[in-house]
Amino acid sequence: MPVCLLVSEDDSHKPIQLHPQQPVTLGRGPQTKIKDKKCSREQVELRADCSRGFITVKQLGVNPTSVDDVVVGKDNQVTIKPGQRLYLVNQQYPYRVKFTEDTSTPRSAADLTTPSKRPHQMIREKIKSPANPASTPHTDHHRMSDHSPPPKKTLPSESDKSGSAGHWSQGLKVSMQDPKMQVYKDDRVVVIKDKYPKARYHWLVLPWDSISSLKALRSEHVELLKHMQRVGDQMVQQCPDAHKLSFRLGYHAIPSMSHVHLHVISQDFDSPCLKNKKHWNSFTTDYFVESQDVIAMLEHDGKVTVKDGTSELLKLPLRCCFCHKEQPTIPKLKEHLKTHLPS
DNA sequence: GTTCTAGAAC
DNA sequence: GTTCTAGAAC
Structure with missing residues (x-):
């Protein structure tokens, strides 16, 4: 031994x-x-x-x-x-x-x-309740893996609410474990509604595997990312407004929240949670990287690279993503967006 | 990531 | 005067 x-x-x-x-x-x-x-x-x-x-x-x-x-x-x-x-x-x-x-x-x-047998980082309990079948898109359940959800929520002690376990950047790790937040799950991924949706429909697809950000992605993750995109597509398909809204699936180039998450967001941007320039530009400039582009980059280069100056995109003037007309303020932009809404 | 708010913009 | 933004604090 x-x-x-x-x-x-x-x-x-x-x-x-x-x-x-x-x-x-x-x-x-x-x-x-x-x-x-x-x-x-x-x-x-x-x-x-x-x-x-x-x-x-x-x-x-x-x-x-x-x-x-x-x-x-x-x-x-x-x-x-x-x-x-x-x-x-x-x-x-x-x-x-x-x-x-x-x-x-x-x-x-x-x-x-010394290389380990498996990249088995997190050992966690099985989730208690099955996903709600009513909101569960049909997926291939051809294999079961050991990528089980974590056992419990991270709660900072009463005496120290600034503890890093409860740091805001770790919030997705908490939310993805919460059965009340989950709208879909399988052996590889979980889907939750964004807590502060920036549009009428805004989901996040997260892998059970702990992958901190796009930077950590390698070729071995290609299949997982393709699965995340498929699940995202299925969320769109089961959306009652899918016929009248368009959707984009992608990643923030420089996310604030830890744990890789695929945004599935309807393109109405009709939400009280969309409040500032950063919100807008993070979904309407190249700060938002299409899922398919991330996958292509990973297949081609074995990693995902973010262009220099990407963070500056968040400071660009507010520009309508449909007619490209510049808008002076967020309230004016929101007013303008109504003209593009489906009737 | 959000909330809060000082002060810029109007 | 009010509206709105941007940066600090969380």
Whole structure:
């Protein structure tokens, strides 16, 4: 049976040995030499599964523990495998996990990048209730995977509402888990209504797999993205107004919210939640990247690149997406958009 | 991402 | 005076 070592990547102290299935609490203190008050004395609970080659990380502290660039969230747990990096708090204090036969002779750092059998990042419970069949588009259920939804919502403690687990940028991770928000789900994706819809119909398609943003996408995700687009298309098909509204499916080039999400949005932009220039330009300029373009880029280049200056697109003058006439203010734009609405 | 609000624009 | 935006705070 191999033993598991947690290796401080900045070499601040010697590796910590984790015994199989014995929970170890780690945080600020002499063992880690961490003095940062942002790091709780009991920041994480770690449990090594030596036979399967991963450790489970549960965030106990309020400030964010992360695996690579994905925040775990208070009371959430994820797995970490060799090759991944654990940051104890605030993207600081990096650790690698290492499985070895002999603790007395830890090998070089190169060994730490041993490829894992599967990119199985999050181990989570199965969802309790099935999707509402009435709102469920028909999809191919030809396979079941282990991409199960997470077990519970992330709730910041009453004493600290600014905890990063409850940080606004992590909101989608919470919403996608909430059965009340889900309008469709299968083994790979979940669909929720946008909490602040920018049009009459505005859904988000999210993969169960934790993919932080477009930047993290690789060729291996092509099939998943095609599936997300198919599900998005099906949401449009089942929409009662599909015959009179047009829809676009795409991604924000630089999203504010963590966790890759495909916008499926009707092109009326008739919504009180559409309030400012940023909202408008994020859906009507090249800041909005068509799903098919993302897929094509991934197939062609193996990654998604965002052009320089894309963030500047949000500051462009307000221009009607139908007749391209410039509008001086948001209220005027909204008034103008009514002239393009279907009768 | 939203909310709030100072001050710019009208 | 009111309307509206943009940036800070969350």
